[in-house]
Amino acid sequence: MKLAKKDILGIKDLSVEEINLILDTAESFVEISTREIKKVPTLRGKTVINLFFEASTRTRTSFEIAGKRLSADTINISASTSSVVKGETLVDTARNLEAMNPDIIVIRHSAAGAPHLLARMIRQSVINAGDGFHEHPTQALLDMMTIRNKKGGFGGLKVAICGDIAHSRVARSNIYGLKKMGAKVAVAGPATMMPRDMDKMGVEVHYHLEEAITDADIVMMLRIQTERQNQSIFPSLREYSSYFSLNKRNIGLAKKDVIVMHPGPVNRGVELSPDIADGPYSVILDQVTNGVAVRMALLYLVTGGES
Amino acid sequence: MKLAKKDILGIKDLSVEEINLILDTAESFVEISTREIKKVPTLRGKTVINLFFEASTRTRTSFEIAGKRLSADTINISASTSSVVKGETLVDTARNLEAMNPDIIVIRHSAAGAPHLLARMIRQSVINAGDGFHEHPTQALLDMMTIRNKKGGFGGLKVAICGDIAHSRVARSNIYGLKKMGAKVAVAGPATMMPRDMDKMGVEVHYHLEEAITDADIVMMLRIQTERQNQSIFPSLREYSSYFSLNKRNIGLAKKDVIVMHPGPVNRGVELSPDIADGPYSVILDQVTNGVAVRMALLYLVTGGES
């Protein structure tokens, strides 16, 4: 089976079949990263440009490793060294890159919709590595892969997503995906971090962590952006963590075999207590490992690969 | 035929035969970037260092892609992360890199003559990727390649180069090259942006855009550096663009089959109106595509490749 899409822009656009195709393909790539020689010639002679307008270690590194393990040529462009500083529009940057004949452009941008604009403008494949508060599809796919691995599927699962829902592209992409795949989603966060129309997305909305995580199969904690402290979204880290931290006390409300997820980087002691982050429930590092496999799968599929 | 030169420092030093050799070789490389597998083993095991003391997306990316498509190992060094910050001289940086046995150093530097100093100091090949207000030979070569492609040659052509002539290494390199190849060059710009001895370079000097572009076969618009606005070189962007912008009205003065060029990044609505930048006359994206081919050709030729 092939992916009938040029681009990966958001989970909203993906069908259940497409998500399954991506996750199945990713599963088949996991093993490559455990070999002595972690490299296959699949994408030899393909050019992948990582165009990052926002700083990111893990996502850029994950894509770069994914590309290299498939033998693609990878080129990194970061905003600080790019001609963005010279005032070029995104469209012009895109068309210029297009003219150099890459095969895939992976883009992270602070503006929601930037990857979509790019994808309409250029003939090559675009993969959204996070756009503003909008979507972060590769993160949601690696999250879903991790859940499927650990739970065998999605049907009947309760997933609690907790924290700054309003400013989280991770939450948004996961809600789209998990609902599609048949899971039930509950969200929890302070009122200032909860979008108004949240219930329209078909999720349970809570303002107390405890309510959301009760009987949850999966608890997904979001990173709190500590720099928002001075923007009157929340009074202090201490107050935030006293109400919205997952810890040894409240984890007992979830199912016995709950798994705890986090997109990273973790603020230890803020949204997650260290004993939970490093404890037996945590699958945070599985998420990272699966991230490389999911990105390998996407690079492979958007260039016409068959599963 | 081989290039009997260790370095590519400026168009001023190149003969007509050498320019033709480079353009012919570049033509033969264009096709590689359109293949399914865009990679040939030509420079396998060669090390190319991109040493950029000034930020640049497109030139660095173009060189990096060119190197990778020829299977060279490419290493990027940018000023911000380099030991330049530790006060090392350019000569010491060069000799240190030399001692690591690269094959080619591509250098961009804000000081005119920096690549020449480097080339004298080290035994490896040096390619000038832009030095101060002096030369930008790879840009001029890709411009000449584009002109030759579109017009079949240079003889009898009128090329108008318009904008901040004084601070443009692109203008300088193109004037040297186009004159050598038999084209006629006219320049236009405000008096504050025109070098005094311009007529000695054998070009027509104009202070009105309209005069220069009349009957032109090629109009090459230069990027205005908007940050110079406060340096009293020009009063305002608005005033500048009202006199020195190429647009739907004045383009009619040029030949019917005029082509419009720009080294990028374009300031839309300043030196170039959007309808011209994106219109049928524009060959701006051909320039970018040819840039990769020209750089492949240069990397190939300076390491002893034969056309």
Added chain:
Amino acid sequence: MKLAKKDILGIKDLSVEEINLILDTAESFVEISTREIKKVPTLRGKTVINLFFEASTRTRTSFEIAGKRLSADTINISASTSSVVKGETLVDTARNLEAMNPDIIVIRHSAAGAPHLLARMIRQSVINAGDGFHEHPTQALLDMMTIRNKKGGFGGLKVAICGDIAHSRVARSNIYGLKKMGAKVAVAGPATMMPRDMDKMGVEVHYHLEEAITDADIVMMLRIQTERQNQSIFPSLREYSSYFSLNKRNIGLAKKDVIVMHPGPVNRGVELSPDIADGPYSVILDQVTNGVAVRMALLYLVTGGES
């Protein structure tokens, strides 16, 4: 013979046999960098991450070239673009990278002990590329390789190390290594730059350059960090260089066949006069060349390579 160590953290931990194994292996790699095709498939499919929390051109470039000449995939992460800015702990960064299945992490960090912490946390090999004022083992190994090349061994040699001993990880690693290998070490520097317990390391301590370099076979000058001038460690560069610069006058005190070393980047006219830096005694560029070979050897040995 194989290296029975997962990591290279410091010279202090290496035995004489291990140092000889590394130097012998490095010797065998020197020739690769002089070939037409400077590349062997030894580490194909291995992933090397260069994780630099401090800026460095030469060390990072040297490791990157070493990795590429062995056909490894190399990934650069620098602090400025990493999620360190997002407040992640080093341990979390490490574990996240570990989860992406690299083979080797090369780390430079301003905190002494950072590589050791990393090495304990992750299952992959860690190579210390400089940690605070603690150790810089790859530099000491390339220095020892250079000495062995030039002098045929270490026994009976007098090595003078001069400058800011207290803040030099290069000095520390060299003292450990040279003493182990049978050389005699003398250090010289102003009292404010001399650690109190220096004599416990088994070296001669001097406060005058002339005393230390008298009859020396090797003079190793350290880089003075000019930015310390305002930290009242020394009054002025001029005063420092009048007492602690190696120059044409005082070099005569050393042995006739003395060699002069410097880890770079050199402050010309401060710790080293230009005629000495570029003169016949200087082996500074041999050090750089040997650096690539030593790093190739280490990448090879820590991944299980046999000499």
